[in-house]
Amino acid sequence: MTESSTSLASLCALLAEQASVLAGSMGAPLTPPAYLDLVRRSQDIAGKGEQVLKLCVQQARDAGHTWQEIGDLLGVTRQAAFQRFGKPIDPRTGEPMDKTVHMADAAERAVAIVTAVLEGRMDEARRSFNTEVLAAFTDEVRGNGLATVTGLVGAFEGFAEGEPFVRRIGDHTVVDIPLRYEAGDMKARVAFDTDEKVAGLFILAPDTP
Known part of the structure; x- marks a missing residue:
């Protein structure tokens, strides 16, 4: 199993565990749940889900699938898929390009x-x-x-x-x-x-x- 596959398996297991905890936090019909806690847990799950999606896209690319195929599946253009998940190499330095948004406002x-x-x-x-x-x-x-x-x-x-x-x-x-x-x-x-x-x-x- 590759390192990417191991990471994906670990993330999926953690995602399943968090989803199970969220389901258990819904409370009984007569006991309202702690709604803000549900929001926090849901946000954590969404973050893990995004990581799972990125790893799946990476594995699809490693397997030879095109950005067009991935974009079609996600309902976006191939350029939009690349911008979201791609790992471009800066031709000036040969290093991965920084995709982090530094402008908070x-x-x-x-x-x-x-x-x-x-x-x-x-x-x-x-x-x-x-x-x-x-x-x-x-x-x-x-x-x-x-x-x-x-x-x-x-x-x-x-x-x-x-x-x-x-x-x-x-x-x-x-x-x-x-x-x-x-x-x-x-x-x-x-x-x-x-x-x-x-x-x-x-x-x-x-x-x-």
């Missing part, structure tokens, strides 16, 4: 920046731009971009349901924010560089990888 900052851009408060938004974006993101570029989106899906109505999706891609922290328009949904994408400045800001179709 990335989602909140991205929402504030997108809101400022959509509402025309560009002086406020530009304080977060890096040098390249500051030079390129003129009022004309903003106006043309918003006009193009309006031509596709109508007027902006607000943020759509769903939390911002934050991940690390290469040297950038990337945040996708669901947006709601009168004739369809879109998403804003904000990319922060290593200095935590905006290195890119786009409005995209919701299924854009």
Whole structure:
């Protein structure tokens, strides 16, 4: 048995044990359970389940299955599957790339920046731009971009349901924010560089990888 298989077997056993304990914590019909404790235990189980899923994906890749097959099974694109589970090697160093999100407030900052851009408060938004974006993101570029989106899906109505999706891609922290328009949904994408400045800001179709 490989080290990966051993780890997977151990995790599955622990997951089964935690699930059994959670089921036993539900309490009798006349004795309400400690609900916050159930939330804590469920969170622990979800974390273990994510580890199991990652190991299963790793074993599927080791067995020769493609990211397309894995993405199809999970209902996402092959790129999304790779971004979630892949282990890219940095061509500059030959070392595994760091996928840890270090910006604790990335989602909140991205929402504030997108809101400022959509509402025309560009002086406020530009304080977060890096040098390249500051030079390129003129009022004309903003106006043309918003006009193009309006031509596709109508007027902006607000943020759509769903939390911002934050991940690390290469040297950038990337945040996708669901947006709601009168004739369809879109998403804003904000990319922060290593200095935590905006290195890119786009409005995209919701299924854009």
